[in-house]
Amino acid sequence: MSIHAHPALPEFEYLRPATLAEASEFLAGHPEEARPFLGGTDVFVRMRDGFSNPRYLVDVKCLSGMDTFRFDPHEGLTLGAAVSMNRTAASPEVMAHYPLLAEACRSVASYQLRTRATVAGNICNASPAGDTIGACLAYDGVLQIHGVDGFCQQSLAGFFLGPGKTKLRPGDVVTGVRLPPPPKDAAGVYLKLGRNRQGDLSIVGVSVLGYTDPAAPSGYRFRITLASVAPVPLVAGEAEAYLSANQVTAEAICKAADLAAAACSPIDDVRGSALYRREMARNLTRKGLEQVWHSLNGA
Numbered sequence: 001m002s003i004h005a006h007p008a009l010p011e012f013e014y015l016r017p018a019t020l021a022e023a024s025e026f027l028a029g030h031p032e033e034a035r036p037f038l039g040g041t042d043v044f045v046r047m048r049d050g051f052s053n054p055r056y057l058v059d060v061k062c063l064s065g066m067d068t069f070r071f072d073p074h075e076g077l078t079l080g081a082a083v084s085m086n087r088t089a090a091s092p093e094v095m096a097h098y099p100l101l102a103e104a105c106r107s108v109a110s111y112q113l114r115t116r117a118t119v120a121g122n123i124c125n126a127s128p129a130g131d132t133i134g135a136c137l138a139y140d141g142v143l144q145i146h147g148v149d150g151f152c153q154q155s156l157a158g159f160f161l162g163p164g165k166t167k168l169r170p171g172d173v174v175t176g177v178r179l180p181p182p183p184k185d186a187a188g189v190y191l192k193l194g195r196n197r198q199g200d201l202s203i204v205g206v207s208v209l210g211y212t213d214p215a216a217p218s219g220y221r222f223r224i225t226l227a228s229v230a231p232v233p234l235v236a237g238e239a240e241a242y243l244s245a246n247q248v249t250a251e252a253i254c255k256a257a258d259l260a261a262a263a264c265s266p267i268d269d270v271r272g273s274a275l276y277r278r279e280m281a282r283n284l285t286r287k288g289l290e291q292v293w294h295s296l297n298g299a
């Protein structure tokens, strides 16, 4: 008896449109049958495993602007959709100004996979476990999208509707991710708990970004985002608000971690139980906040 761990990749037609207009028009005309792809590290695996069976795969990575990589102190970072995670993580500008994003990219799978995988693909895949999504949310990322009516922008806040579901409409092609200039003197950390040290999806992932803000009653603002603890990547808004309103002490950090854990609605799956996830969300949020707090205060 032969055992096939995975069904074979089904047949499909490979299309490489010459322009964004052509890509959007084709995708809009075949909403059920066509999918865009970049690195293909989600698309091909889902097809091989029988979870999706598109008739057309539309290769969008060579289209105009997809390879853009630009940092400007006033405009921030523009990351073309086809820029790989390795290129992102190795960029001196990203390491200097968006280190949380570099760290999140480096936490994904293996070096080999990251030569193909993109941040934009991670976002469009809309898995609650997507490792780079939390950093992009923390930096207030905005998607640049080309659709049948031309270009538009979409804030990442509110973009995710459920596992694999986003606000993208048929014909929409994400062309890049824009991160505004980072807050001055920010410190960030990404804590990822997987079943092994590297190469696994997260059981829980916590991104924390902190910076001084004289306008906040506490003098500080924190962004706290969590992976794999809700149907969508989670922004722990109540925990964030608590730390900007109250003096940042060890007790306040514990309280914020409790608020983050309370905001989670995790599930049981092969990686961990809901109970374990909630407790680890609490522990990792506290640990992340403590680390960022120490970095901000030079400890």
Ligand SMILES: Cc1cc2nc3c(=O)[nH]c(=O)nc-3n(C[C@H](O)[C@H](O)[C@H](O)COP(=O)(O)OP(=O)(O)OC[C@H]3O[C@@H](n4cnc5c(N)ncnc54)[C@H](O)[C@@H]3O)c2cc1C
Binding pocket: 035, 036, 037, 038, 039, 040, 041, 042, 043, 044, 045, 060, 081, 107, 108, 109, 110, 113, 116, 117, 118, 119, 120, 121, 122, 123, 124, 125, 129, 130, 131, 132, 168, 172, 173, 174, 175, 199, 200, 201, 202
């Ligand atoms: C072995 C393995 C390990 C992995 N480990 C991790 C991990 O540790 N952490 C993690 O977060 N992920 C992991 N992944 C998942 C995957 O690698 C990431 O989600 C990756 O970022 C996807 O990027 P991509 O460019 O390959 O996307 P693709 O596979 O090309 O596309 C992903 C999704 O986005 C859509 N899409 C692609 N391009 C566009 C576009 N321009 N506009 C609109 N929609 C678009 C596609 O239709 C598809 O639904 C792993 C995958 C594998 C195979």
